[in-house]
Amino acid sequence: xxxxxxxxxxxxxxxxxxxxxxxxxxxxxxxxFYHKNVLxxxxxxxxxxxxxxxxxxxxxxxxxxxxxxxxxxxxxxxxPEFAMKRLLCAGSGSIYQICKSFRNEEAGRFHNPExxxxxxxxxxxxxxxxxxxxxxxxxxxxxxxxxxxxTYQQAFQQHLKCDxxxxxLDELRLLAGRYxxxxxxxxxxxxxxLMMLLFSQHIEPHIGQERPCLVYEFPASQAAxxxxxxxxxxxxxxxxxxxxxxELANGFHELSDADEQRQRFxxxxxxxxxxxxxxMPLDKHLIAALKHGLPECAGVALGIDRxxxxxxxxxxxxxxxxxxxxxx
Amino acid sequence: xxxxSTNEFKAGLKIMLDGEPCNILxxxxxxxxxxxxxxxxKIRKLITGKVLEKTFKSGESVEGADVIDTELxxxxxxxxFWHFMNNETFEQIAADEKAVGENVKWLVENxxxxxxxxxxxxxxxxxxxxxxxxxxxxxxGLKGDTAGTGGKPATLATGAxxxxxxxxxxxxxxxxxxxxxxxxxxxxK
Numbered sequence: 001x002x003x004x005x006x007x008x009x010x011x012x013x014x015x016x017x018x019x020x021x022x023x024x025x026x027x028x029x030x031x032x033f034y035h036k037n038v039l040x041x042x043x044x045x046x047x048x049x050x051x052x053x054x055x056x057x058x059x060x061x062x063x064x065x066x067x068x069x070x071x072x073x074x075x076x077x078x079x080p081e082f083a084m085k086r087l088l089c090a091g092s093g094s095i096y097q098i099c100k101s102f103r104n105e106e107a108g109r110f111h112n113p114e115x116x117x118x119x120x121x122x123x124x125x126x127x128x129x130x131x132x133x134x135x136x137x138x139x140x141x142x143x144x145x146x147x148x149x150x151t152y153q154q155a156f157q158q159h160l161k162c163d164x165x166x167x168x169l170d171e172l173r174l175l176a177g178r179y180x181x182x183x184x185x186x187x188x189x190x191x192x193x194l195m196m197l198l199f200s201q202h203i204e205p206h207i208g209q210e211r212p213c214l215v216y217e218f219p220a221s222q223a224a225x226x227x228x229x230x231x232x233x234x235x236x237x238x239x240x241x242x243x244x245x246x247e248l249a250n251g252f253h254e255l256s257d258a259d260e261q262r263q264r265f266x267x268x269x270x271x272x273x274x275x276x277x278x279x280m281p282l283d284k285h286l287i288a289a290l291k292h293g294l295p296e297c298a299g300v301a302l303g304i305d306r307x308x309x310x311x312x313x314x315x316x317x318x319x320x321x322x323x324x325x326x327x328x
Numbered sequence: 329x330x331x332x333s334t335n336e337f338k339a340g341l342k343i344m345l346d347g348e349p350c351n352i353l354x355x356x357x358x359x360x361x362x363x364x365x366x367x368x369x370k371i372r373k374l375i376t377g378k379v380l381e382k383t384f385k386s387g388e389s390v391e392g393a394d395v396i397d398t399e400l401x402x403x404x405x406x407x408x409f410w411h412f413m414n415n416e417t418f419e420q421i422a423a424d425e426k427a428v429g430e431n432v433k434w435l436v437e438n439x440x441x442x443x444x445x446x447x448x449x450x451x452x453x454x455x456x457x458x459x460x461x462x463x464x465x466x467x468x469g470l471k472g473d474t475a476g477t478g479g480k481p482a483t484l485a486t487g488a489x490x491x492x493x494x495x496x497x498x499x500x501x502x503x504x505x506x507x508x509x510x511x512x513x514x515x516x517k
Contacts, residue, residue: 053362055359055362055363055364055365105335105365105386106357106359106365107357108356108357108358108359109356109357110357111357111359180381180382180383181383183384184383184384184385190364192363192364193363193364193385196360196363196364197364197366197383199360200358200360200363200366201358201368201383222362222363224362240361247360247361250361250362301361
């Protein structure tokens, strides 16, 4: 075996100059939050509970607890969201974290199964105030012009001449068919899957080319953990940041209703079962914490590796991580 | 033939699409943070040579294509078929006009070609990257005239027409890159 070992496989996939830039970037982010009095926290990567979203796949592992006869399944977290919200409920005030997040079934030019995420929560902010802070950080790090803003509906209308909030499944199928996705459209029963396909392939490449673009008011069906808008029940108070074809951050005006959160988790698990996926153990601690009370807040997760890719003009995530997953 | 799931897609995998064997050139993983994952694949249809992009939902599978590349020596044409031989087994195979296509102009007797077989039948004939052919016709041009850098057209023994420098004359053997049809130099005697 040893003589088949490629000579350079031990070496980092990012060069040392890039790794120095990475260190500078992390330091600049920590300075940014230090000056704003946002507290750095460190929450577990392993949890008894896991995300229920059908499109997120958690790694699981087995814990042999020396103090217990039973083996326990633990899940590597796909983001630090649940634990950080519990800290908010416990009265932490505004917090941020830079940590590894783990997602199974994700690898590619913009994906590595483990990646570095910056996640932060601002108590008393709504999604608009948080969008302004995201913009401030991006201007600082990437030296960009202020971000452009548009709603999800505007983006669809402008680029695809379609209203995503009212278009029926059949209309979206027809539209997807016109863009060459007849095979996918023919069997697709989810409006959201078609919208995500059209958005990622025919809107994302065109927005945020000159300056970053903040897209907000996602359809309520793609709310994830965001509040539904009081003014318009068709949209959720969720936003995403795009720059040069890269999806860089996702934020919410956070859902604080414990019962609604439990219902969304249970609904997710029903969907999982109907798709032949395993249902996931709900985070009971998060539900209990929300019952205790989540302060009014907004939160956002931002991919550090992608931020560095944009800052250094790198085409692949491998070039900014010390050892991409093949070399790990 | 086996089915292949999107996570087995990689450059060089041969799959069936719209009833035609295709070669995967690139596979890009596309996934919104909160959504369905897709594979955006760049493929070449092997018979028509057309390159296109196709998007699959992650986890979808498609039928593989029984396609292999084999190195054979070109023997001769009888006008209807072009005959090739495996130098080790001496087995012969005949390719039709559709399989030979435009590359007919680069077929030189005894040169090794790459023949793509689909279910055992030839669908593509790829000549060697470089072939040497005699010039059968070209304008004499002026000796020493180096002002015109564009060169002049020359017809080769197989009928192919390439641009050659002005000093190259009829009867000379030239080396040509078959991938772009460009003159490389005069053949070494």
